[in-house]
Amino acid sequence: MRHFTKWSLAAVATAAMMGTSSLAYAACEDLTLGSAISFTGKYSTNGIHAKNGYDLAAKKINEMGGVKVGDKCYNFKIKYYDDESTPARTAQLLERLIKQDGVKYxxxxxxxxxxxxxxxxxxxxxIPMVEAEGASRSLFNKGYKYLFAVLSTSEQYLASSVALAAEIAKKNGKKPGDVKVAMAFENDPFSLDVRAGVLDDVKKHGLKVVIDDKLPRDLSDMSATLTKVKALKPDLLLISGHSKGAATAGRQIKELKIDTPMIALTHCEAAKVTVKYGDSANGLLCPTQWAETLSYKGAAFGSAADYDKLFKASFDGYKNVPYQSAQASAAVLVWADAIKRAQSLDTEKIRDALSKTDLKTFYGSIKFSAAGNNIAKPMVLRQIQDGKYNVVAPSEWASHKIDFPRKAQ
Amino acid sequence: MTIVANERADTVEPTARRMITPNDLIMFGAIVLFGIVGPLLFPNYTFQIAVLWLMVLFAQTWDVMGGQMGYNSLGNIFFFGAGMYICTVTQIGLFTDVGLYTSSSDGGSFLFTPDQYYIGVAVGLLFAAIGSSLLAVALGWIVFGLRGPYFAIGTLGIALGAGELVGAWEWVGGGGGIPIPVYPGSGDGKSFFYYCLCFGAAMATFVFLKWLYSTRFGLAINAIRDDEEKAEAMGVHTMRHKTVAWAISAFFLGISGGLFGNMTGFIEPLEVAFPAPTFGLFMVAMALLGGKGTIWGPVIGAILFHIVKEATWTYFLGWQWVALGVIIIVNIVFFQQGIVGWLQEKYPAWFGIEVEERPSGVKGAAE
Structure with missing residues (x-):
């Protein structure tokens, strides 16, 4: 009998030890985040940038011990489907993620x-969604309660370049009314909202629009617009068409030797224009949601520069980290933060925690308006100078002076 | 004359599908049963099965023109998009300013009450159906002068052009599209609501077409397919028949567009409303796969196509388009008459087709 007690005591002790040890080193449970994103089609370049950002942040959070809720911890796992760059697939794939895969975040x-x-x-x-890649203001005026966006809205993308053109014209003794603006935009919610922002600013500063074109639906040719640009010689050329549009613009600006003194286009980094078009990309103005030279800092990744370094070490083929990846990572950080504060996996409680987000990250401050967009972070304008992206506006962030006129190659 | 009579006896393209055979009833019963039991057994697949019924509707309406009348339209997707836009604009326009609602910059949010939502959907679908039919009449007047490949390309041009035109029309949001009013109930409730409407629309299309093909009208459009000049010489008013046939296609396609827009929750011209390279071609591929010019072909083709598509999209991501390409090539090269067309040739009795023995056959020789 005594023998038996001794053995059972030992067994209990071992079990207890194993219990504590398994508690201390417990592998966290998986918590699945879902996303239907573009791996093929016209948005695939950026879709993959965003996926890399999601994956890097999820890995980082998991390495840091996951997300703790009570005495449990959770590792992020992300389930993707390819939406083929068409909104017609989005609804079907999200239904599938929600209903068939049971994803709740x-x-x-x-x-x-x-x-x-x-x-x-x-x-x-x-079901709440934290998104990092939809910037159109039309997302935030429909009263959606479950949509949160970490990025700045799209009317801000090219507006600062319009102000800059007006400022330079004044300095050179020209009237703003003499500044001719040429524009070419993709016909999609994002670029149309960029255009709306530009038109507001053009009106405010009194510039003159001479070309207002739409890019073709597959974004593979804009020579018609550029031919007009050669004839009408505008002072400012504005282009927005996601990465594919930027790549087309970069290529044809080079081929057709466009010498407009000031050219601004969205998505330069994502389209890798410096790598693809070399010197001819110099002088392009590129609005960005985030830059690695900014003085942002956060708990997970450290500073913006640290993120830049980690990202380049984690993925091949990036000379510049596109802001699309940075903001995707920020979205994952927002999830981790909200779940931690909610201390629950209940979607309603997490939604409420999300709406109260006030987070400092490497990507900038994140704080949502009642409509769900981030109102705590500015956009900056960079210029490609000798193959490098330097911040030239707004003046409080500017590290370099703008080259004007642009040195046409 | 005798030669013609002999030819008639050989071809398996007689009046058979004009009557209802027991096999028809069994098939129809099975489909209705699946339609009712499907979402109850697999509630998580409701959305996908709803899309399946829309695919069935697509293939059937394409077949009215392509199969029964011999006019291969590549632009039928136009009526899908037109219906989608008419339905959405009606849903919004009944209760608020459309231009303001679609504006991306300063459009205020407008919340629809449940009553407004349901009235909007009902009136919207009605307008979508009628509006699409009227558009078909107007367009038919222009394109029915074209034949064969010219007709196909002409209609394709209509679908592509419509996407661009709507994309430039700011009042309906242009390329920015329109977010559809949010359904005022639970998520599952919405799926089920639209499931019922999709299923109902597909079955209504089937029953209506089955009836239509049994009438003189069905014979007339078949005559147009077989020889338009002769049909005209026989006194068939071809233009009128062609126009009505297209308007019938457009009527049901308009409804399907309105439904799909509401299910998707956001519409825009190029990818959602006028997707000529996807849905626009799928409807042709499905009808060909099943067997064009038969009543069951489009239905079976659509079901098979949709299942293969969803399976490859889920399990062979990246290969889905290759798989679809292979199916289409195999279909076109080896099975031009499609699955049902092939079956009909092999087992005509299943389809209620009586193949008469030649009077000068074996029997006569034995005597």
């Missing part, structure tokens, strides 16, 4: 159009 797709298709689904199932 979502990261956004790439592009405003697909995010616009995603928002009503989230609203329908009352």
């Amino acid at each position: 979502f990261l956004g797709p790439y592009s405003s159009a697909t995010t616009k298709a995603a928002a009503p689904i989230m609203e329908k199932y009352k």
Whole structure:
């Protein structure tokens, strides 16, 4: 009998030890985030940038011990589907993620159009989505309660370049009314909202629009617009068409030797224009949501520069880290933060925690308005100078002076 | 004359599908049963099965023109998009300013009450159906002068052009599209609501077409397919028949567009409303796969196509388009008459087709 007690005591002790040890080193449970994003089609370049950002942040959070809720901890796992860059697939894939895969926490797709298709689904199932790649203001005036965006809205993308052109004209003794503006935009929710922002600023500063074109639907040729540019010689050329549009613009500006003194286009980094077009990309103005030279700092990744270094070490082929990846990572950080504060996996409680987000990250401050967009972070304008992206506006962030006129190659 | 009579006896393209055979009833019963039991057994697949019924509707409406009348339209997707836009604009326009609602910069949010939502959907679908039919009449007047490949390309041009035109029309949001009013109930409730409407629309299309093909009208459009000049010489008013046939396609396609827009929750012209390279071609591929010119072909083709598509999209991501390409090539090269067309040739009795023995056959020789 004594023998038996001794053995059983030992067994209990071992079990207890194993218990504590398994508690201390417990592998966290998986918590699945879902996303239908573009791996193929016209938004695939950025879709993959965003996926890399999501994956890097999820890995980072897991390495830091996951997300702790009570005495449990959770590792992020992300389930993806390819939306083929069309909003017609988005609804079907999100339904599948929600109903068939049982996913209750979502990261956004790439592009405003697909995010616009995603928002009503989230609203329908009352499931929160933190998105990082849908910037159109039309996402935030429909009263959606389950959509949160970490990025600045799209009317701000090219507006500062319009102000800059007006400022330079005044300095050179020209009237703003003499500044001719040429524009070419993709016909999608994002670029149309960029255009709306530009038109507001053009009106405010009194510039003159001479070309207002739409890019073709597959974004593979804009020579018609550029031919007009050669004839009408505008002072400012504005282009927005996601990465594919930027790549087309970069290529044809080089081929057609466009010598407009000031050219601003969205998505330069994502389209890798410096790598692809070398010197001819010099002088292009590129609005960005984030730059590695900014003095942002956060708990997970450290500073913006640290993130830049880690990202380049983790993925091949990046000379510059596109802001699309940075903001995707920020979205994952927002999820981790909100779940931690909610101390619950209940989607309603997490939604409430999300709406109270006030987070400092490497990507900048994140704080949502009642409509769900981030109002705590500015956009900056960079210029490609000798193959490097240097911040030239707004003046409080500027590290370099703008080259004007642009040195045409 | 005798030669013609002999030819008639050989071809398996007689009046058979004009009557209802027991096999028809069994098939129809099975489909209705699946339609009712499907979402109850697999509630998580409701959305996908709803899309399946839309695919069935697509293939059937394409077949009215392509199969029964011999006019291969590549632009039928136009009526899908037109219906989608008409339905959405009606849903919004009944209760608020459309231009303001679609504006991306300063459009205020407008919340629809449940009553407004349901009235909007009902009136919207009605307008979508009628509006699409009227558009078909107007367009038919222009394109029915074209034949064969010219007709196909002409209609494709209509679908592509419509996407660009709507994309430039700011009042309906242009390329920015329109977010659809949010359904005022639970998520599952919405799926089920639209499931019922999609299923109902597909079945209504089937029953209507089955009836239509049994009438003189069905014979007339078949005559147009077989020889338009002769049909005209026989006194068939070809233009009128062609126009009505297209308007019928457009009527049901308009409804399907309105439904798909509401299910997707966001519409825009290029990818959602006028997707000529995807849905626009799928409807042709599905009808060909099943067997064009038969009543069951489009239905079976659509079901098979949709299942293969969803399976490859889920399990062979990246290969889905390759798989679809292979199916289409195999279909076109080896099975031009499609699955049902092949079956009909092999087992005509299943389809209620009586193949008469030649009077000068074996029997006569034995005597």
